[in-house]
Each structure stands twice: as structure tokens, then as C-alpha cells.
Amino acid sequence: MTVGEPIITVNDLRHTYLRGSPLEVEALKGVNLEVYRGEALGIIGRTGAGKSTTVQHFNGLIRPREKGKVIVFGQDMADPNIDVRGIRQKVGLVFQYPEAQLFERLVGDDVAFGPRKMGLSQAEISERVRWAMNSVGLPFEEFKDRFTFSLSGGEMRKAAIAGVLALRPEVMVLDESTSGLDPRGRKDVLSLIRKGHDEENLTIVFISTNMDDLATLVDRIYVIHDGRTVLSGATREVFAQPEVLRGYGLGVPQITEVMHGLKGRGLPVDERCVSVSQAEEQVWKILSS
Amino acid sequence: MAEPIIRVQNLTFAYNAQSENPIVALRDINLDIYPGDYLVIVGHNGSGKSTLAKNFNALLTPTEGDVWVAGMNTKARENTLAIRSTVGMVFQIPDNQIVATVVEEDVAFGPENLGVPREEIIERVKWALDIVDMQAERLRAPHLLSAGQKQRVAIAGVIAMRPKVIVLDEATAYLDPVGREDVLRAVRKLNQDGVTVVAITHFMHEAAEGDRVLVLEKSRVVMQGTPREVFGRVEELRELQLDVPQTTDLAYRIHKRLPEFPSDLLMVPEVVDTISEFALRKGVPA
Amino acid sequence: MEDFEFLRNVTVGQYLPSDSLVHRLDPRTKITVLLLMVSAITFNVSYTANIILLIVSFAYVVLADVPVGYILRGVKPAIPFIIFMSAMQLLFYGGQFVPPNMPSVTLIKWSIVHVTTGSVQLVIISTLRFLQLMFLASLLTNTTTITKLTHGMESMMRPLARFGFPAHELSLVATIALRFVPIFGEQLEIVMKSQASRGAEIAAKGKLQFVQTARQVAVLVVPLFIDAFRRAEDLILAMGSRCYVGGKGRSHMIQLHFKPVDIVAMALNLVFAVVMLVFRNSFPL
Numbered sequence: 103m104t105v106g107e108p109i110i111t112v113n114d115l116r117h118t119y120l121r122g123s124p125l126e127v128e129a130l131k132g133v134n135l136e137v138y139r140g141e142a143l144g145i146i147g148r149t150g151a152g153k154s155t156t157v158q159h160f161n162g163l164i165r166p167r168e169k170g171k172v173i174v175f176g177q178d179m180a181d182p183n184i185d186v187r188g189i190r191q192k193v194g195l196v197f198q199y200p201e202a203q204l205f206e207r208l209v210g211d212d213v214a215f216g217p218r219k220m221g222l223s224q225a226e227i228s229e230r231v232r233w234a235m236n237s238v239g240l241p242f243e244e245f246k247d248r249f250t251f252s253l254s255g256g257e258m259r260k261a262a263i264a265g266v267l268a269l270r271p272e273v274m275v276l277d278e279s280t281s282g283l284d285p286r287g288r289k290d291v292l293s294l295i296r297k298g299h300d301e302e303n304l305t306i307v308f309i310s311t312n313m314d315d316l317a318t319l320v321d322r323i324y325v326i327h328d329g330r331t332v333l334s335g336a337t338r339e340v341f342a343q344p345e346v347l348r349g350y351g352l353g354v355p356q357i358t359e360v361m362h363g364l365k366g367r368g369l370p371v372d373e374r375c376v377s378v379s380q381a382e383e384q385v386w387k388i389l390s391s
Numbered sequence: 392m393a394e395p396i397i398r399v400q401n402l403t404f405a406y407n408a409q410s411e412n413p414i415v416a417l418r419d420i421n422l423d424i425y426p427g428d429y430l431v432i433v434g435h436n437g438s439g440k441s442t443l444a445k446n447f448n449a450l451l452t453p454t455e456g457d458v459w460v461a462g463m464n465t466k467a468r469e470n471t472l473a474i475r476s477t478v479g480m481v482f483q484i485p486d487n488q489i490v491a492t493v494v495e496e497d498v499a500f501g502p503e504n505l506g507v508p509r510e511e512i513i514e515r516v517k518w519a520l521d522i523v524d525m526q527a528e529r530l531r532a533p534h535l536l537s538a539g540q541k542q543r544v545a546i547a548g549v550i551a552m553r554p555k556v557i558v559l560d561e562a563t564a565y566l567d568p569v570g571r572e573d574v575l576r577a578v579r580k581l582n583q584d585g586v587t588v589v590a591i592t593h594f595m596h597e598a599a600e601g602d603r604v605l606v607l608e609k610s611r612v613v614m615q616g617t618p619r620e621v622f623g624r625v626e627e628l629r630e631l632q633l634d635v636p637q638t639t640d641l642a643y644r645i646h647k648r649l650p651e652f653p654s655d656l657l658m659v660p661e662v663v664d665t666i667s668e669f670a671l672r673k674g675v676p677a
Numbered sequence: 678m679e680d681f682e683f684l685r686n687v688t689v690g691q692y693l694p695s696d697s698l699v700h701r702l703d704p705r706t707k708i709t710v711l712l713l714m715v716s717a718i719t720f721n722v723s724y725t726a727n728i729i730l731l732i733v734s735f736a737y738v739v740l741a742d743v744p745v746g747y748i749l750r751g752v753k754p755a756i757p758f759i760i761f762m763s764a765m766q767l768l769f770y771g772g773q774f775v776p777p778n779m780p781s782v783t784l785i786k787w788s789i790v791h792v793t794t795g796s797v798q799l800v801i802i803s804t805l806r807f808l809q810l811m812f813l814a815s816l817l818t819n820t821t822t823i824t825k826l827t828h829g830m831e832s833m834m835r836p837l838a839r840f841g842f843p844a845h846e847l848s849l850v851a852t853i854a855l856r857f858v859p860i861f862g863e864q865l866e867i868v869m870k871s872q873a874s875r876g877a878e879i880a881a882k883g884k885l886q887f888v889q890t891a892r893q894v895a896v897l898v899v900p901l902f903i904d905a906f907r908r909a910e911d912l913i914l915a916m917g918s919r920c921y922v923g924g925k926g927r928s929h930m931i932q933l934h935f936k937p938v939d940i941v942a943m944a945l946n947l948v949f950a951v952v953m954l955v956f957r958n959s960f961p962l
Contacts, residue, residue, distance in 0.1 A: 388673065
């Protein structure tokens, strides 16, 4: 559900790494996108397409220095005088393999890092940490005094996500949060993100190369290819173009491929279907007629 | 029938076996892998699959039971080098397998360790890089490659030792779809050339590549069979919280409503064909 | 504004590609020349000898097609230190340093301050030496890829392996360390960005922050250490799987071959170094 003006606007964004050196790389060549309050947005593209580079502009880690504009909550990110810390509290960014940032001995302490940096009172910090840990499925009482590095991979990832959630941002940007996890871990993380969106009204920006994750998580998708926005629209509409997506090195969920195949055989199905249940209903309608 | 190239007999493995809190990772595993097989082992993290893989090349040795590689027992120290040149292993994280600062030099690392004569090393490196399609990058610095490319270099480095078996321990876990497809393509080629493949993965659609699937859960083998046989058991897989390919899921659901509909479909084309066939019987499209 | 990008492509001793004579020399030749020149430099303290050595070092830089400005720019950060050291030497080392070729004349003596022609000479010679060594070191690193350098060093140490010296092991240590430098550079960038996203104050580029609390350092250092150990564990398994058992019995794909130009270069340098060493006390001035 999107309401009103976008909270993040990206307009013709360019970015070159190591500009001026012989190793310079043009990572972004013209990215356009908008994020609306309360939505679940997906960004897909091959590795190296520019997805991470783009979202690092949302919280000021990278500033627009060439062409292009990035406006976040009304602030022009090219302005050196904006309150970056304030933006970083509002827009939480969880990097790929976020467990690589854990440093405290005890889980609770690590999750508390963000709130502590915000200068909150001890009571508020505890409250935030409790809420964040419970939200990601690491019950506060059970996990707060566990050794950080004794957790399993999936648990460490959740702890890292909790660390960003504890800032109580309005927007959560998650960069490939399911990569490297096994099916159970993936389900866990996807469901906690969904909960965050549905129950806490968090605006979600989810980056992935995994089509199946996006199909059921996000309402709208931007496809980034070679540093540019090449496709955008509702999830179903974007996935309805498997050949185009394949051209960008991406796939569609198997089920969408099946429906496309059936449509090609003349069967009355909606080839924009992205879930197995929807497919089942449609196929059954035909086979039980 | 040929001799199995890897034979696992009553294998039980426990971490910290001598301590007060041993962690039993594998219980009483029995398995025969024959030359030319393409075996896929699936299971959750903690199911024991990685532990099993490490028993294949003597990185770990059994707490109880035996593992034989080409007739050599892995417990005998003197066999270790021969075993490791017979069974090559590719690991999850591409960067952490590459030691040299130039691609072709890393591929040469294995053969150099075996004391292979220089001329032959040069030939093997060329051959290995061709198979993984990385010949063009042979003089590049590894840190400039994509993850998929690095993984292919790692595979080249392993096959340059000319192993009879290649074990891929979740080798595609950290790759994007294109990288994964590139790796699978190289592995398919190797299997066609007669190399035995053992692939550990938790991606179900990769399990479809093998001619046999083994499902591990909490240190035991809970299912085995062809991919079709294993995936057809949708309810059990669901209970184990393992993914079922969407194709098989759809086939199964239709099968539940219509028993004549086959439940063990795997590939997109066959699902499309079968549904179309059934639809035709109902006169659709008219 | 913060800038995290400077870590992205960290390499050691920047290699400047070119087709110069020096670039084409065998790395062992260059290492040998460096060692010979360093010996000559170490034992020559007269003005004349050092001018000669400076000219020769400079000639190498020209032969190597390396822009002198590039090297001198590398000296810039060290200038405050050099000035400080020189002042110390000038003021307090008058009594310590006796030039071999001429008597030392006291210019100023007052309490611990003792300036002599000797200490003046010391300062000048030290500066000249610094330049000579900068030119020679740059010669090695700017004209030779790290990979070639490690091969050269391993090759030179190999004869010692017969006596148990871990030649291959050391060179592998160097290679792996170099291989992981850009990886840790990237990893540091990621950790810095991650912590900054959580509200940490990460130092801006260019600002030297010497005073950091242990906690501020831990935020960056702990994850990197953990990462390094994990990678090490993985590497051990990977190397073991590829049958690494140390340097004994290994063959080598990369072979270095001396060309005539290498022999000539080493011979000429040997003669030069020997002459400089033998006559080190005979130079006027």
C-alpha cells in the first residue's frame, strides 16, 4: 500500500568508483527509482549491476558527486551539511552477510550498539534491544547473554538484523539477506521481514538475486542492469516477462515459467502467476471443467 | 558391477569424541558411490552433510566404521595424499580456496604439490581452465574476478590434480543464479567425461542434476533414490522443512485432487506437457 | 563527508607497467642489484661517493621509465620526520661521527649541543642515502609485479632449502598475504560502512585520529580478526585437500631464466659495488 509522495527519490544517479585513477569503474550510469512509505519494494539485478551502490546512497554512505539527485525524507543527499546520523536512524541498512559486522562478546551488547550511539537512556536501550531481538526470533532472555560467536550462521544473521532494527528506523533496506542461508534459514528471515512490514508498518527495500524470495515478499520491483534501471512495475507484471528478465541474466520462479508454457499452448491461464497456490487454482479450474 | 570408488561402512562421526560432550554428526551411515555417479546430498545445516563430505577425502576420519576410497582406508595416514589426489574438494567460499595472486598459478598449485613435471602441469592447467571456461582470464589477479568466476578457478585448481571424484561442498551457496549455472555447467561436463561427482547442496533444483539423491537429517540418511523418487515424497520433505521444486509441488497438488495425474514431475517442460495433455482430454483448448 | 573508497583497491608497492629495460630484467637480477647497491651505500660515507651513488641510482630510475616526480611524491609524508631527524643529528651527533677522509672541525659547542663538520656531513649523507634508497626500492617495486618478486625470492632461497631452510613456505606466506590484502581492504570498507550505518563515528579520510578508545577500535578490528581466522581455517582445509605438505618434493610451473642482459647487469653492478667498497676510504671529500 503506497501513500502520497515518495520518501526516497533517486533521479538519474551516476557513480564512479575510484574516479580519476587508472582503476576507475563506472558503477551507476543512470538509476531512477522511488520508494513510497509503507511499501515492500524489491530491487533485482545480477551481481555487480549496481544495486548495493544505489542503496548506499539512501543513508549517505555514498553521496551523489556526479550527475543525479538523491532525496531522502526531503533531504538532498548531495548537501554536505545534512544530518547524516539522523538519516541513518530513519533508514536502516543491513548489508550482505551482515554477521561480518558483529564485534561484541555478548549478543545483547552488540544489538545495543546502535541505540547506545543514539544516546538513549539505559532503560530505552534495553527496551529497544528486547523488542528487536524478539522481533527477529532470538528471544531476549534466552539470547542476550549468549556469546555472539557461538551462534549458528542463521542466528548471527538475525542478531545483525536486530542490531539495525534496534534503531527503530522507518525504512529497512536489506541487501541480499537470504544469501548463504539454508531453506529453513531463508524462511525464517523472509517471515521476519514480512512481519516487520505487515505488523510494524516498516517500509521495506529488499535486494535479491533470488526470484522466489521476491515473488511472495514485495509488491513492486525495480530491475537494475549494468548501472541503470531497466524495468519496473508490480511484481506480477515484471515476472510476466521471463524472456526480458533472462536477457538481463535473471530468471523467474519456476511456476511462472510453467504458466507461460501453458499459455503458449493456448490454455486460458494468467501467466503472471507467481505462486504455486495460484497456479494450482488456475490449472484445477481447467482440469475439473 | 564395478567396485565402488567410495565405500562408506557403518560410519559414525562425533566432534570432540574424547570429551565429555561429544557432538554426534553422523550415525551409522552406509553408502556406495560408483565411478561415474552423480550423487547429490541434501539436508539442512547441521544435518551432517558437510561432515560426511569431509570424510570422503580424509579431512575427517571416522569415529566408528570405515570409509574406503579406491580401496584405501581413510584412517591409514599413509594413504592420505593418495586419497586427496583421488578425491578433490571444492568449498563454499570462493576466495578462501585461492592462494596465488595469478589465476593460472593457483590452478597449478595442486599439481605442483604432487610433484608433477613442469610440462605436464602446463598442459593440465590449460585443460582445466578450458573445462571451466576461464582460459581468457588465466593471467588475471583473482580478486578482480566475480564470485562465480573465482569458484570456477577453484574447480579448475581441483581438477588439475586429475581426481577421479570431485566433491562440491555447497559450492554454489554464495553465487548468484548465473554463477550457479556456470558452475553446474562445468560440473556436468566433468561428469560426462567420467568424473564422479558428489554435490552437497541445499538447493533443491540442483538436486535434480544428479542421478541419485541422498537426504540427510540430524546425522542419518532419511531418504534416498532418484531425484524423481525423492521429490515425489512431498509430504515427507515438507516435514523436514526442505524445499520442494515448485514444479513437483504443483504436480503433487494436482495429483492429490486427480490421482491419475503423476506426482513425480520435476522439469518445467514435462509439467507443461502433462498438464496440456490432461487439458486436451477435457477439450481445452477447444 | 566520509569517503570509504580509498580502501577498495589496496595493493603493495604500486606496479607501473612499462616495457623498459629494467622491467624486462629477471626479478632475481633486480634483487641482487638492490643488495649490492645497498652494501655499497651502507659503507660509503664520503660526499664524493654518495654523489656518485645518487647519480647511479637516479640513472636506474630513468632506465626504468619511472617518473621521478612519482617517487618524490612518495617521500612527502616522511619529510617532517626527516627534518626532525636531521636536526637531531646536526645538533647532537657532532662527537659521534668522524668522517674517514678528513678531520672533524667543531663549529658550535654548548652544553649537549655539538655541531661539527662531521655532523653536517652526517646530515647531508643521510639525506642523500635516503634518496638513493627510495630510488632503488621503487625500482624494485615499480618495475616488478609482486608475483614475480615472490617467485624471484623463492628461487634465490631455494638452494638453502637443502639445508632445511623453509624457502617455499616463506614465499607462500608472502604470496597468500599479498593475495588477501585487497580482500581485507574490501572487508574493512564493508565493516566500516556497516558500523557507520548503525551510528558509529568512522574517521573521515585524511584525518589522523591517533586517539581512539579501545571500543572504537574494537568495532572495526574484532570483526576483521574473526574474518581473518575464519578464512585461515578455510584455507587450511583447501590447501590440505590439494595435497600441500610443505616445500619438499614440489615441482614448479613458473621458471625464471636469466638472459644475457641479466648477467651483464649483475656483473656491472658487482664490479661497481666492489670498487665502491674497496675504495670507500679513499675518496677525496
